[in-house]
Amino acid sequence: MLQQINKKIIFYISLIIILSTFNNKNLKNFDLLKINMIDVEGIEFSDNEFLKIANLIKLNNILSIQKSQIKEILNSNNFIEEYEVFKRYPSSIEIKVKKTNFLASTNINGKNYFVGSNGKFINTKDYSKNLPFVFGNFEPEKFLEFKSIIHQTNFKYNNIKNFYHFPSGRWDIEMTSGVLIKLPISGIKESLNLSIELLNDIEFSNIKILDIRQKNQIFTND
Incomplete structure (x- = not known):
């Protein structure tokens, strides 16, 4: 372990000495600092995105x-929901990515x-039948x-089939059982x-609509 630490110390001291002999202009062309590896974890980039990063890195060394x-x-x-970018001296970039969840x-x-x-709309060719569908215009x-x-209540998210959002900001929920x-x-x-509580009550076992929009009033439709 001590030997490994000593090797690292020697490497960085040597690097500092070498770099100190160059001015800023020379550093831009210093081959030792030329980025030669991009390590990405957590997601696959599109060819276009990777090309943008590669072209950007081609023009720079790890210092600049x-x-x-x-x-x-x-x-x-x-x-992408979260990410971290690390410079790994002398010549690599590490990108750690957390992919967003589809809700x-x-x-x-x-x-x-x-x-x-991550709070974004993600374009897809086909929607998933395993996810609830949201109707209406919403942010x-x-x-x-x-x-x-919802997650602060006893309501189970996976029991929701559809959401309905209204211009007033109000929401309706349709459950997989068919209850609105x-x-x-x-x-x-x-x-x-x-x-x-009401849906777990046997008296409400056959209802199709549960309307609790009005305070202290409950309306049902069998």
């Missing part, structure tokens, strides 16, 4: 390249999209806020817990 330049390319990828499907202007946990951030409230739950604009958490 800015992480912000690479991050700009990564931010344009809607499949729901939707359709915008005739095109299919996933709703990602991904608003959907994430609503989903967060009409929710109020405010007090959603309490309303969801109440709906679970």
